[in-house]
Amino acid sequence: MKRLLAIAWVFVFAIPFSAPAAETPKKGGGLIVCVGDEPPGLDPTASASAAIDRVVYSNLFEGLVKVDRNGRLVPGLALGWEISPDAKTYTFRLRQGVRFHNGEPFNAQVAKWNLERGAAPDTKNAHPEFFRQIEKIETPDDSTLRLTLKDVNALFLFQMAEGDAVLLPMKGYEDTAARPIGTGPFRFVEWRRGDSVVLERNPNYWNPTLPYLDRLTFRFIKDPSAQVAALKAGDVDVLGWILAPEIARGIARDNRFKILAGSSTSEVIMSTNNKAKPFDNKLVRQAMAHAIDRKTVNELVMLGYGTPIGSHWPPITPYYVDLTKKFPYDPKKAKELLAQAGYPNGFSARIQLPAIYPYAQKAGEVIADMLGRVGIKLKIEIVEWGFWLDRIFKQKDFELSMIGHAEAWDIGIYANPNYYFQYDSAEFRDAYQKALRATSEAEKAKWFARCQEIVAEDAVNGFLFVSPSLSAMKAEVMNWWKDYPTIALDATEVWWNK
């Protein structure tokens, strides 16, 4: 039965998803995508920088599995996989006939070498634990890869779909940071430092219909207003990632352009120090949860582009449970809870907001106003990023703060009592372990849901909204990813309708 379930799961997740397109895609043309940060190198297996993945993930490099535009797992260099009943052994069937951009063939040996490289003691990989959990790698033939894990890990496949786990060629890998060689739909042409990275169509891509574009360029423009100016002047075709919603609104007025407003995996939370008085009192935290009108927060901070949340889980990630109704906006109830907690007249506290993130400052001002209405007087302090990292994140010396947690699948931070918000719950740790060790799909769904419920019930942090994924582009650019389920600006299926 379990095996059947496992196979069924593979089946569900392995159907290649293609976006509904009203017209058939046209081939040709070049696309210039504007991004804010220039990557420090182009090797995603040697750095944690998100700027690298935005350029290369699924464009230039591929892993065994990929995350698609809807946050689901789809086959990458593995055609499919089978999971043993004890959920410890994964057997991947690999694509045959795939070649790297330099002509080297891809096979099970190459995959094995990559996984061993990630686990090596001197690895530069940002997540060596992804690979060190593998106990045994077997390659019965060129197109079969069998991995046995030390322990069950429900997130293993998602980890294999991260940028850290893309596969490099065995011979041409040394210069990856400067001249990357992968298997993806686009191959590297040149990197003009300080300006752009240019990729071109890989004519030998394993999917002969993809990509549609001939050329894909990433241009680096830091300043948001300069980005908008570049788009309006026609210097770039797409703004891949807009931080300020009001900028999106300004562009939307011009009918030469369109805005895609999707969802990301960045949960914006009012971080609450669960060890600091009076926030160590669950009633106080629940009172604050009742005092926050999430819909209005989203309206005021994100102009309505974000998605309200009730727990630490993005709606576009599998196993999501909607808990936004758990603590509905109810200032009266909030005051009652405060009175129960021994603060009938409220109290004063300090909220420190990181200066580099405008959304955090805006959300802080709005929250201060809302909490003020139930008697919690917040003193706002804007702090530098270095101060935030040191004092709040490292030394845990704070009461309240505001920050977006960008990584997908990051609810595990609540299992660590030493994490900066210092939430210590044996019940949560137990539920999280059970989720990670779940061997069936139903078990995973059950325990990941339980994890979400526990942190919501304990009102660990103020759960506000997930940041929108806002992109702007010329009206003729088709099929760009609307959501941002993983760190990627995948242009494989993008085409020009002109």
Next chain:
Amino acid sequence: MRRFFGNKNFTVGFLLSAAVVLAAALSLLWTPYDPNRMSALERLEGPSLRHPLGTDQYGRDTLSRILAGAVNSILVGLVTVAIGLVLGVALGLLAAYGGRAADEAIMRLADLLFGFPAVLTAILITSILGPSMVNAMLAIGIFYIPVFARLTRAVARVVWEKEFIAAARASGIGELAIVRRHVLPNILSPLLIQGTIQFAVAILAEAGLSYLGLGTQPPHASWGRMLNEAQTFLDTSPWMAIFPGLAIAWAVLGFNLMGDGLRDVLDPKMARLR
């Protein structure tokens, strides 16, 4: 009095500055709306009868915030000039009459402080003490000390050579009493002129620091902070930036003109030189 209002600069400057002071005083008693009250339904409204200067991204009334911000600006001007005057004049007098060693020490220290650009000094101080309005005032005030110290020393030395001082000394009055009764009244006009001009500079400096996030902290209204918040809305809601910008220009122009006018009237020699 007629002497002052006969001067065009002074009259215009005085009227502009008085309006700012009145606005600040008014806001302490009444503003059209609570300047910090958010209202989701009224956000980003353009100027209208209900909101003459429009609303910001949180639905706060811009007029109310500009009025409340005036208090901030006036307060910063007063406190910083007071710090500069009290400490600067004391140090300046000490430098003028306290002997060579005191003179050297104080003036070299003043040179040192002058060596740093004003805004940089303020950023340094606020980043050490933490961003807040009090610290911003302190930062600007500290920078004013050498400004007033130098001025005091220079004019006090000139006064010291005057005959009436010699007469006072001959009549046997103590030095401190001479300084209090004869020197201070005679150096008042240049200090007044300088103080008015520094007042304008302080308003600008506070706006700058608040714009950078180092001055007044939210949600309190400050013209500089309002400009900062309006920045990304320039395309869609320009009034959010225009009105606080005008307020800053208004106040700075007012106090500067008043300072110029004062100089023309009180220091005719300077006026003729120009």
